[in-house]
Structure formats: C-alpha cells, structure tokens
Amino acid sequence: MAGRITDLDTDTAAAHQLFASLDAMEGLPPAPAAPVKPDRFPYEGALRRVYPGLIVAATIGIAATWLSTHYSAPVMLYALLLGMAFHFLHEEGACIAGIEFSSKAILRVGVALLGARITAEQIMSLGPWPILLVVTGVITTILFGALLAKRLGLSRNFGVLTGGAVAICGASAALAVASVLPKTRDSERDTILTVVTVTALSTIAMIVYPLLSTALGFSHTQAGIFIGGTIHDVAQVVGAGYSISNETGDTATYVKLLRVAMLVPVVFSIALLVRRGSPANAGAAPKLPTFLIGFVALVVINSLGFLPKPVADFAGELSRWCLVTAISALGMKTSFKALAAVGWKPVGLMVAETLWIGTLVLIAVKSLV
Template identity: 65%
Template sequence: MVRDIDTDAASAHEMFQSFEGMEGLPVTGPVRRRPLSLEAFARSVYPGVLVALTIALAASWLSQHYNAPVMLFALLFGMTFHFLHEEGRCVAGIEFASKAILRTGVALLGARITVEQIIALGPVPIAMVVAGVTTTLLVGLLLARMLGLSRSFGVLSGGSVGICGASAALAIASVLPKTKESERDVILAVVVVTTLSTIAMILYPMLVTAIGLDHQRAGLFRGGTIHDVAQVVGAGYMISPQTGDVATYVKLLRVAMLLPVVLTIALVLSRGRAGQSGARVPMPLFLFGFAALVALNSLHLLPRPAVDAAGEISRWCLVVAIAALGMKTTFKALIAAGWRPVAVMGLETLWIGGLVLAVVEWLT
C-alpha cells in the first residue's frame, strides 16, 4: 500500500539527484524508486518540516501578541517562502507537513470531544447543528455551480463555514481529488473563512445584545455560527461563563461533524472512481483515529493531561500544516481566483447565521 509519505518522498526524489545532497540539480535520467529507510526519510523531510515549524512559531508569537488569527499569520508567512517549494532541500518536508502532519492534527481533534457533551446539549441544538452543516454544504454546492466554480470548492467552502473553519477545510481537502487548483482553493478557503470568522467574532456580540438573547441562547448562537473554535471560545466567554460553556459545547458538536462529513465525501469519491476505473480509493486512516479518540475520551479512558496534550499537539500540527500549504501557493494564484470564492463563502456565512438565529429565536 502506498502511503502519503512514500509518495511525497518519491516525488521529491524525482526532482533531485538524491536526498543526501539535494543541491538543486535536475535529474537527467529516469530515477528508480526505492523504499527509504527511516533514517533516510527523516533526513529528507527535516529541512522542510523545520521551515514550516519555524513559520508556525513566528505566527503563534504574533498571534498571541496582537490577538489575531494564528492560521492567517501562518498562511501569509508561508506564502512569502513559496520559493522553497519550487526546488531545493525543503520540497519533501513541505509535502510531508502539508499531508501527513495535517492528518495527524485532524485526528487528534477527536480528543476534545465526548458523547456525553453532545447528549447534554439536548435534541434542539443537535438538530440545529446537523441541519446547519448539511444545508451549508448544499448551499455551497449550489452557489459554486451558479458562479461557475468547481464542486470541490463548493464542498470545501461549505464544510469550512459549516463545521469548524480552517481545520475543516484542511480535513476535507485531504480527501478531495487533487487538481492543479486544489491547493489554491484550500488556501482561499482558509483565508476567507478565517477573515469571516474574525468579523463574526466582532459583530455577533453586538447583534446578540441588540436582539436581547439571554446567556443560554447567546451561547447557542455563537457556537452554531462562528467558524473558528478559538474565536467561539473568546466570543462566548466575553459575555459570561455560562455563554462560553454553551458556545464551546455547541462548537465541539460541529467539530464532531467532521467525521461523518469527511467519511461521506470519501465514500462518494471512492464509489465514483471505482465505477470509472475499477480501483477503489482507500479510506483515510486519520478518520478512524479521530473516531477512536472520541470513543476513548467518552469512556473516560484518557487522563486529563493526555487530552490537553493531544489538543495542544493538534493545534501545532495544524499550524505547521497550514504554513506548509502556504509555501505551496502564491499571492498571484489567489488574486487570479477573483471575487467569486469570496462571494460564495460570504453567502454561506449569512445562510448558517440566519438558520441558527431562527432556531434560537423560535425553538429554544
């Protein structure tokens, strides 16, 4: 079975004479692919991973000091180092970080969720979240078709808006078909959803106050609409501990929707490709890791320090991965995409906001 890390290493090996030197000299003849030892593999990927980690550290420091989204800093810094992905010793590590490290971070998100937390919300919030995620995905597909964008971008944008922002975009992208525009679409989705989430974090408290929602319903609204987990927490506890707790639980329920959504996308793609070529697409293993951690945490088999550690490692993995993705694209490619992706995600944000507000006002 071919793994991502094998594919990435082999691709980088074809571009350069060897992993030992990697002096940037083009290959003049066919390269025989051989399985790499663990030591050789580590030696091949560490330069690119080290660069991505350095960018992640810088982005995290700036995020803490200027109270801005760390994902956005990591993306922008990564894009300024795009030349490292064009050739040189960092290619293999950047590919590894954008795939294997990304999937590790998504899998570890499962340690933050328990079935008990989901059940405690009651039937209305659960139905609200399921309806919000499902309809936002459908709205994304519809808008993408109307504006001449790919179905992949419709799914990617709808999932990122409906579920959990940049983390959902990265998870969904890992199972979507790879095209020449796919990585640009991921970067676009992350940039736009992070910006929209920041705007929502600023505007929604004023909206909640103007409407006169109590602490419980304000938590339901914020947790059901704001895209990024960290911004949900910040916006919730800005009002009261009760609002923060409710908002966090609702948001974690949306994060839990990652598993069925990504699994469904993978199954649909697998069946479609099997009908075309007779070859089945392997199911992404990180989803099973996600589900296993949810189960272990629900059974209280994970000690609190392990849960906290998994959450912190997951955060760092995702920031490193987004830095690597940034290095794989350019500002020129983003500008060339035009206004339509932004319009799609803006309308998706309005849709889920209106839907959740209607449920909070009329059904709670």
C-alpha cells in the same frame, strides 16, 4: 578609468571562457560519487529528506504563534501569510519534500488529534434541539455551497470545500475536506483561499455576533447556541462566547465541539461519493481515511474516561501545533499571484455560506430555544 573597466570586463569574460573550455575537455577523470551510507535506523533516509522543510514549516508556525499571542489575531492567518512569503522554498531545493510531508502527513495527525477534545457526554448534554440544529446547519450549508458554486461558474468541489469549512470548523475542516476531494491543478490554491477567507470571516463574526446577541436580547443559553452554531473557528467561538459570560462560553464551546464531531460523517461521506464517482474505483469497497479512524478512536477513548485530562490537554495542544505547521506548509506551496487571479466569486460564495448558516441558526434560536 573607462579603459580599466573595459580591460577588467574583458579579463573576466576571458576567464569564464577558459573555465568553460576546461570543463569541456575530454579525458578528465569524473568526480568520484559520494558514497551511499546505509541507514543507521529505520526511515533515516526519509527523515533526512523531510527534516529541512519540516523545520522551516515549524519555525514559521512558531513565528505565527508569537505574532498571534502579541497582536491578538488568528494564528492560522499569520501562518498562511508568512508561509506564502517563503513560497520560493517550494519551487526548488532541499525543503520541498519536508513541505509536502508537513502539508499532508502532519495535517492528518493534527485532524486526528482533534478527537481528544470531544466526549459523547458533552454532545448529549446539549439536548435534542441543538443537536438537530447543528446537523441541519452543516448539511444544508454544504449543499447550499455546492449549488451556489455551480451557479457562479465555480466547481462543485470548491462549493463542497467552502461549505464544509463554513459549516464545521473553519480551517481545520477545510484541510480535512480537501484531503479527500479529487486533486486538480488548483486544489492547493483553493484550499489556501478557503482558509484565508474563512478565517477572516470568523474573526469578523467573533466581533459582531456577541453584539448582535446582546442587541436581540438573547439569554445566555440562546447566545451560546447562536455563537457556537455559526462562528467558523473554535478559537473565535471561545473568545466570542466568554466575552458575554461563562455560561454562554460553555454552551458555545459544547455546540462548536458538536460541529467539529460532524467532521467524521461529512468527510467520510465526501470520500465515499468521490470514490464512487471515479471510474477507477467503481465497485470498490469504501475505505475510511486513517486520520478519521484516529479521530473516532480518541473520541471513544475520551468518552469512556480512559484519557486523563493532562493527556487530553496535551493532545489538543499538539493538534493545534500540527495544524499550524500544516497551514504554514500549505502557504509555502501557494503564491500570492495564484490567489490574486481567482477574482471575487470564491469570496462571495463564502460570504453567502456564512450568511446562510447565520440566518438559519438565528431563526432557530429565536423560534425554538
């Protein structure tokens, strides 16, 4: 038996050598190149390149949505974790172009479509104090994040990224802010880490903050302002607010949408500062990112009543699907090993930012509302 195995191994090695020698022979005609077919419609070639990765990202998004529906956990977190399990698809193969397309172009479409959820009437119905509170909370949280990141030995850009995610609208804000920050070797890893942590913190806040509001004896309006002004993601704000009462849920949703509206001035300001800080762009006129123009246009159209409710609802649902697909693609671009190497400081930074905006809004609600 041992001899047979040895003979078989020898024959196999000889066969490999034979084929290797045949491959090395000169004078063999080269294999004919596949004919290049002309595009039958515009961008056919581009679509052929991106569709494998796009389909994979969308499929992971569908799986994440199913899990979220059946197990009551944040869909963004599922999309990230499932995407990271398929990280090998971004290392080589036909899916790379589609994954890149999903993490960038699809992301921008999703952020732009968020504007269909907001009207000027919703914002103005809150009155001056909640508006001032939201603006103050957003600005101070981002500044706090940038300063604390520097003290912790992290980059200031990472502090701006996490501060924007905590202050505005969680994962969506993280993606929007990351799209205008300078690109570095760790940019995508930092974005994924921010989304994972801010989603986890938002889920904890969704459970704890309604209990805290009840324990402090907040009215429905006070509880709505506190929940809408502090919890990171829109879905968790809605869940926490309506778990108390319909009035609290409505108030929390409007306050949260005001924070989402802050995405435009914040992202534009960051893009302007980044552009001025780059020697290559010194003196150049600032350009508003296209997806922010779309965001503002949809807010204006919806505020003027030109956007029918079914269309606005469809745009909101499409926005959610785009963002879930983009998160899945970002997950595929990041490895668990890269995340594990960052240590405790980034997580500590986001916890501190969450405590900052929570304490600020809590004091304001107790004192002013």
